[in-house]
Each structure stands twice: as structure tokens, then as C-alpha cells.
Amino acid sequence: MPPGKVDYTLKTFFQVFTSMIYQLCTDLESIKYSTRSVLNDFENDGVRYLELRTTPRESLENGMTKEKYIETTLDTIYECRSDQMSTYLIISVDRAKSASDAYEAIDLAIKYKSRGVVGVELGGNPMRGDVSIFRQAFSKAKAHGLKLTLHFAETTFSSSPYELNTLLSYEPDRLGHVIHVPEDIRDEIACRKIGLELCLSCNVHGRLIEGGFPDHHFGYWRHRDCPIILSTDDVGFFCSPLSNEYLIAAESFKLDHATVIDMCKKGINTIFAGPGEKERLHNLLTEFKAKYM
Template sequence: MECTCLSRKEVKPFVSQKKERMDYYDNKEQQREGVGRRKGDGWMNWESWEFSSWRDAILSCLTPSAYGKRWKAEGRLDEEELRSCRPRLKQFWLETVEHLLDLQAMSSIHLCSAVAQPAVVVMSVKMEELEVFCKQLPKIELHAHLSGSITRECLHEIYKKRKEAEPSIGLEDPMIVIPPGKVDYDLETFFPLFSKYIYQLCNDVQSVRYSTKRVLQDFEADGVAYLELRTTPREFKETGMSKEQYVETVLESIEQYEKDASTSMKTLLLLSVDRRDSFQKALGCIDLAIRYKHRGVVGVDLCGDPLRLQKGDVTIFREVFAKARENGLGVTLHFAEAAKTSSDEELLVLLSFKPGRIGHVIHVSDAIRTEISKRKLALELCISCNVHAKMITGSFQDHHFRDWWVEKQCPLILCTDDVGVFCSTISNEYVIVAQHFGLTRLQLWELSFQTIDPIFGGEEEKMRLRNLMVSWREGNKL
């Protein structure tokens, strides 16, 4: 469907250009060559979403309703066509407002108050509505590290209790170590934050139990219906806590939390092998996962600092993960996080472990990408983590979510990774893809719904989630 937009003369009163005639071209090269958006009356195509005259629907100060009525009055749409295009018209209008505000922020154009003020108000209201929608949307979180999901406030509370019991504790207040609002941790500074601080603070039964409960509360408050937490079994010699006791404490905390009648979120556990582990240490982690399978351990993970090479190459873990699969455990892997450990040779070895899901998936060649698509592997994508940690080049709009979303070859799973460090909830990850990649509310629902099949929680849990999601969609008339 094509619709003629307003002419330049109709637009002129509402915008002053800083560079003459640049409004019809995407760049100077197009201006010189005379290509790009054509002069005079512009046009818009619903499928290609090409707009001219600085998206003149907004510059003419018309609401989407008024714009539609104008088309109808001019004979360009009948009543039935107006009804059918109204959702797209509204989406076009909102996209236009957002784009114009971005341009004004970059000083590309100056909007008159008749446009700018209503636009700011509209976007503010629409953003609030989007945030509420994304929080209420039932969501599934499949890539969340337990220790990395502990908020600074929770760590501060644990610190105060430890300080009272041990005045000479050799740790600073977490509000100093991890200042509120600081999220720019890269791969060089991220991992030491855990080894040198968080693991030293949460190293006994009481602190692990308290922090686990708080993490569960935070995820459920954010609208998570199903959660797979992951953690590496640890022993703390200073407190006498063994790996077995650590895993039991986490599982007991989950069991105790789910006994609350008001709790509807289902939580299961994944145990993580550190890529720097020896074969025997990795095998011990798998044995623990098998031992506690009856209590809610449903899978295993390969994680760890991708900048630090393991003791030997990753082929030593093939037998380890084969044993996990043979015992009915799901397998997920941190995959292509850093260029240093993302050679085709290494990634093919990881794929030989036959994972059900892979996480991050940043530094992949075309050959590896083709193989991933061929297998239709579920991708755990952690957008805020990748941006803040500078694991990708650029910002949110440059994230590889866009490419995978367009291709529709693999199920995509939005994840937080470490919400306690990067301060972006799973709801906010949905807001991000709506903002930067133009997903509609229905597409956000579909994105959440497609996360059901890749869970490790079994068919009964998948059925519960499907029923929940369908009921929610019908109730919200999507």
C-alpha cells in the first residue's frame, strides 16, 4: 500500500534546517549524486518504511487518528482500509516522533515548540506504557548467574551484618566497590569483581541463603514466570563451606521460596563448569548436577573468563558434557564471547558438545553462523551486558540481535546475564528491543513465547507456560 505524504511547503513552517537541502538525502554522497529521497512530494511504503520530508506526518502536527481521517477525507482510504491500517499508522507515528527527537538531540534539526513539546510528552507517556507492558508480560529468564544477579543493595545489607559480626572484616562497603549506577565493567574488570569481592562476601550458608532469596524475589517482581539460575559450585575454606553444601543451600533456598503460596514463578538450577577447570574438576561438577537432579538441577553450563585460557584446549570437556547429556541434563555454553577464544576450530569443538542453547554468540564467522542456523540452536542474547562490557562494537542499535531477528532461523532468548552488575532487568531488555529494533507489543509477546521450547524444565512445565502466555495474550487483546 502506498500513500502520498505532505509536500515540502506544508512541512517548512515546522522545521528549520541547519544544512540546506540535506533533509531529502541520507548523506552528502547521495546529495551530490542526486539519489536517495526524491525532491518535492515524498512517499511512504508500509513494507520498506521509507519516509520523506523528515517524516512529515509528525511535522504537520497531526495525530495518527487525524492523519487517517485526512486520508479518508481526501479519498485515499475508505473506512475499511482506514481500520486495517490504523495499527501501522499508529506505529509509524510513534516511530516518527522518536526519530525526530533523536535528530533534535543530535542538532540535525530544530523542531518548533508546536512539534517538540507534544512529541516529548507523547514519547514520555508511550515509554511509560511500554515499560509497564514489558514488566507485566510473562517472561522466561534462561541466562542469569546467581552471584551476578545480587543487587548492590542486597550486598550492602550482607556487608552490614558481616561488619557487625566481624568488625575487622577486610572488605570495603559494596556501595564503594560497586558504586550505584556504574555499569561499565569490561571483561578485564568484570571477573575480578567476583573473585576478589563478591565471592569473599557471600561465602557462608547465611549469606548464600539470603542472597538467593533476594535474587528470586527480584526476578519474580519483574514478571518472570520461569527462571533457570546458573551457578558454579564453590567451596570456601575460610568458612568451611563445601561445594556440596553450597549447592544444597541454593536448592534449599529455592525450595523454601516456592513453598510460599503467593509465588507463581518456577525456578530450576544449572551448574556451571569453568572453562579454566581441569578435566577432573569439571567432571566433579557434572557428578554434582546428576546427584541433585531430583531436586531441581536440570542442566549444565560452560562459563568462565573468555580471556583466560583453560588448562588445555576445550576438547577435554567433550566427555564431560557427553556424560551430562546421557544423564538427561540440558547443555548450554558460553559461546564466542571474546575474539581471543572464538576461532572456528574452538567453536566447532564446542558445537560438538551438542548444546541445546548457546549464549552471547558475538564473534562468529559466516561458516559458524551457517552451522548455528542449520542446527536452529536457541540463542541466549544478553544485550545490555554486551554493550556495557564493550563486548560488541557500538551501542544497543548495533547489537547482533537485529541480524538474528531478521533471519528468523534460531529461537532468540533475551537474558540479563548479571543484572546486579549491569543493572538492566529482563523487562528492560524487552524495552530495549522495542526501542532500538522496532518490535511491536505483539512481537514482544511472540519473542517471550518462543523462549518456552528451549527451557530445560520438561514438557509439563512447557505446557504450563504456553497456557499462561496464551491466556495473558487473550486477556490483553493482542
């Protein structure tokens, strides 16, 4: 997107994905190209641990099945591997799709777990779908050792007590956005110490919240007993790499170096990869702290 052109509503965001991006990425070569580009951008930004997310798609006229789509994404991740950045895959379930579509995505995640698939997520347009139909699919994912993250209370439409309690009943490991959350459910989230994926630029520029960065609910959640993981959703739309999200949070909420490092340390314990990755990241953070503080 053009630099500075970041005033996208949620409706525009999904329209662009459906009418443009999905139409551009319809064969395996375009999937390789786009995946490689994304990985390079994150590594150049200084990211050291990445969980990439994608929804399995197919274009049968171009010889691309959902399975080949995932295989190609994983192949590209392997080809782009480096000592600097570890990359894992989360397979997305679109909330607007059917339960059978969800099972198909979960089965792919299970099949490719040994190749770096670490979890599944529920995402897609929050104005659509009935999240209750995915209970058995997500239960199957959890039974096979996959982690679960859910887009949660992203809009008022997707924030009914029924939906939020349904999602919490799936025992998620992390929640994304957590914007329109009533106090009793906030307390439940804090009681469980669920990791929270917060996306400041997306929420402000996409007008999912009222006001600017200082009004973001990061200011509330950072005082609750939940790990916070700053995330990007989506760099291409909102022109804000992960390093800038940390800068925005630090400047908007007057966070000192020690507070930012402590936030990162708590976030490490919520990653979906195993103990080895957690140890590597803790060591990197210790080295960073010794060098710059």
C-alpha cells in the first residue's frame, strides 16, 4: 500500500483481500514469492521469532490444492531459514466458512505439525459466521497438541456474551484484539492469564477503537495479569512493521526500557513453539539487556 495510506475500515480491509490479494496469489509461484517477501521483511526488521499465519486456499485451475498451498508455504519457510529468525506456521480457520472447512484446515495442521505447524487460529471477517460450529474441530486440534489462538471481541458484532463465552470455552492459549470486552469477561481472561495479541496500528487506523494510540486498550491490559504480545495485522495495509509497533507503544504509554523488556520476557512464555525456542529467546533477551541497559 502507498506509504501513509493507512485509513482502511474493516470493510475495505476484507474487500481488498478478497478482490485483489487473493486474485493475485492464485498459483504456487505467487505463493512462494509472497511468502519469501514477507519473511525477508520480518527478518530485516529485526524479528527473531515469527509465527506466520495463513488460511489454506485452492485454485484448482492453476493446479493449487489447499494441501499444496500449505506444503509450498512450509517449503518456502524452510528455504528461507536462518540463524537469526525462527519461523513457524499457524493455520487459520475462516469464521465465515463451514465446520467441514474448519476440519479440513485442522487436518492439514495435524498432518504438517512435524514440519513446523504449531497452532491454529480463528480469524476472518468478524461480521460473519457462527463461531459455535467450530467446537469439535478446535477440540481435535487441541487433542493433537496444537495451540489455539482466537480473534476475540474485534467488533461489537462479534462481542456478544454468547460468542465470547463460547470462544473462551474452547480453552484458547492466546486471544487477539480483545477490544469490546465486558468487565466480567476481562476478569476471566486475567484470571486465566491468557496471552493477548495486541495490534495497535490495526485497531487505530482501522477505526476498531475510538481515539488514537494513547486511547488504545493496551493501556488497560498492561496493568492486568496477562502477557501482552505486540503483533502486526497487517503490515502491508497499515505500513507499520513490528519494530514500529513497539515504538508506538513505548511513546504512547511512556514505557521505559525495563518495562518493554519485561513485557517481551512475559510474552516469550506464550509462544507456540517448544522449550528450546523459549530458551533461545530468553537468552537473546538477556544478551540484549546486558548490552543496552
